Amino acid sequence: MILHIFLISTFLVSNAAESNNIAIYWGQNNNEGTLSQTCATENYSYVIIAFLNKFGNGTTPEINLADHCDPSSNDCTMLSTDIKNCQAKGIKVLLSIGGADGEYGLVSSEDAKNVSGYLWNKFLGGNSSLRPFGDAVLDGIDFDIEKRLKGKQQHWDELAIFLKSYKNSTQNVYLSAAPQCPFSDGELGAALDTGIFDYVWLQFYNNPECEYSQNDVNQLLDSWKRWTESLTVGKLFLGLPASRAAADNGYIPAALLCESVLPLVAMSRNYGGVMLWATYYDKQCGYSSYIRSSLCTPQCRGNDCRRKENKWWVWIIIGVGVALAISLIFCLGCTLRKKKKTQVDGKMNQKKVLHEIESDVVLSDKARSVEIEDGKTLSNLVKE
Numbered sequence: 001m002i003l004h005i006f007l008i009s010t011f012l013v014s015n016a017a018e019s020n021n022i023a024i025y026w027g028q029n030n031n032e033g034t035l036s037q038t039c040a041t042e043n044y045s046y047v048i049i050a051f052l053n054k055f056g057n058g059t060t061p062e063i064n065l066a067d068h069c070d071p072s073s074n075d076c077t078m079l080s081t082d083i084k085n086c087q088a089k090g091i092k093v094l095l096s097i098g099g100a101d102g103e104y105g106l107v108s109s110e111d112a113k114n115v116s117g118y119l120w121n122k123f124l125g126g127n128s129s130l131r132p133f134g135d136a137v138l139d140g141i142d143f144d145i146e147k148r149l150k151g152k153q154q155h156w157d158e159l160a161i162f163l164k165s166y167k168n169s170t171q172n173v174y175l176s177a178a179p180q181c182p183f184s185d186g187e188l189g190a191a192l193d194t195g196i197f198d199y200v201w202l203q204f205y206n207n208p209e210c211e212y213s214q215n216d217v218n219q220l221l222d223s224w225k226r227w228t229e230s231l232t233v234g235k236l237f238l239g240l241p242a243s244r245a246a247a248d249n250g251y252i253p254a255a256l257l258c259e260s261v262l263p264l265v266a267m268s269r270n271y272g273g274v275m276l277w278a279t280y281y282d283k284q285c286g287y288s289s290y291i292r293s294s295l296c297t298p299q300c301r302g303n304d305c306r307r308k309e310n311k312w313w314v315w316i317i318i319g320v321g322v323a324l325a326i327s328l329i330f331c332l333g334c335t336l337r338k339k340k341k342t343q344v345d346g347k348m349n350q351k352k353v354l355h356e357i358e359s360d361v362v363l364s365d366k367a368r369s370v371e372i373e374d375g376k377t378l379s380n381l382v383k384e
């Protein structure tokens with residue numbers, strides 16, 4: 001029973017650590033530090049390189065990483081080491097395609113097929129003489145599709161299927177998507193319906209109709225509920241600005257997030273963690289540090305927190321269990337000692353009786369010697 005309780009509490013604790021998974025975007029700010037530095041904080045489980053913002057319809061694809069490196073002079077191959085450093089820490093590194101700015105879009109199934117081949121050979125497990133990030137093999141592709149080619153049918157679902165088809169028994173091709181919080185995202189809805197996305201970071205910012213605003217968490221929670229109920233596979237992440245400056249709106253103060261939002265969203269069976277936009281803002285304000293600190297673990301997430309109550313009960317149960325165990329051990333000890341004492345007492349009594357009888361016999365020996373004429377010996381007397 002004790003072991004059982006121990007296992008339950010261990011599960012609760014490890015569950016807490018799990019729910020603090022953080023995904024972060026890197027690549028769009030010159031002052032955010034290197035990719036290696038970002039991973040070295042150990043605050044993130046997923047780092048998403050943003051963006052490949054030019055591709056499709058026969059255009060020559062281009063990455064844009066602000067001034068981190070110049071892709072036109074093949075300068076971004078230096079990221080190869082950084083990517084491997086991150087992966088060595090167990091952090092998954094993905095490339096985000098799309099973004100708010102850029103020229104991208106797929107015009108046909110063939111286009112989707114072509115782009116999938118490009119991504120596979122240039123960034124994933126394929127090969128090419130010219131790979132933008134050198135020989136580093138990224139863990140997957142993130143779909144941050146925020147634009148649409150006018151009047152054109154989207155082919156993101158096909159791109160996703162083509163990309164996933166490259167996975168084999170030893171290496172997965174992870175797929176993630178960053179839809180806007182209004183359900184269901186106009187650009188990515190069909191792609192998500194394929195059910196092959198591993199991670200979905202919902203953007204609860206720059207979307208006033210479904211994000212947090214003015215101390216009201218209900219709108220966000222309603223939207224979250226619709227998404228978690230409709231997406232049956234993959235992990236869902238709460239996508240938030242890492243500071244007030246990171247987005248026009250949608251910022252949730254960290255303490256409020258930990259007290260009133262995370263305890264509720266983390267109850268969803270497909271909850272994965274928090275996505276933050278973006279590295280620079282997190283570095284300025286330490287939002288991820290707060291989420292990962294004890295201030296934001298389930299037992300400290302506010303007064304009316306269900307998980308806290310769970311914890312409280314667990315401790316009571318552990319207390320009772322330990323008390324029971326101690327009294328059990330004590331009782332066992334008591335019984336054993338009593339048994340031994342009875343044995344000892346018994347032996348002592350026996351000896352005493354023997355002694356008394358002996359002395360009796362010795363004392364009265366002479367007096368009785370006349371009476372005991374029928375030849376009864378001392379030993380016979382003792383036996384009696």
Ligand SMILES: *[C@@H]1O[C@H](CO)[C@@H](O)[C@H](O)[C@H]1NC(C)=O
Nearest residue numbers: 056057058105107149150152
């Ligand atoms: C795709 O490229 C062709 C040729 O450059 C161009 O004429 C067409 O308008 C493009 N399609 C879209 C939807 O942008």
Ligand SMILES: *[C@@H]1O[C@H](CO)[C@@H](O)[C@H](O)[C@H]1NC(C)=O
Nearest residue numbers: 057058059060061114115118
């Ligand atoms: C296929 O993609 C490449 C980029 O990898 C591009 O240069 C080429 O024009 C594309 N071909 C077609 C038919 O769209």
Ligand SMILES: *[C@@H]1O[C@H](CO)[C@@H](O)[C@H](O)[C@H]1NC(C)=O
Nearest residue numbers: 124125126167168169170171
């Ligand atoms: C799986 O794909 C990777 C490249 O992503 C390759 O290195 C590996 O050999 C493949 N494994 C199998 C079993 O085909």
Ligand SMILES: *[C@@H]1O[C@H](CO)[C@@H](O)[C@H](O)[C@H]1NC(C)=O
Nearest residue numbers: 121122125126127128129130
């Ligand atoms: C990729 O590898 C295959 C087999 O390993 C080889 O046949 C092919 O020429 C390579 N392609 C490039 C672009 O290096």
Ligand SMILES: *[C@@H]1O[C@H](CO)[C@@H](O)[C@H](O)[C@H]1NC(C)=O
Nearest residue numbers: 041043282283286287288289
């Ligand atoms: C990461 O977390 C540590 C504490 O766990 C904190 O000191 C550091 O500032 C955090 N890094 C960022 C970028 O927030």
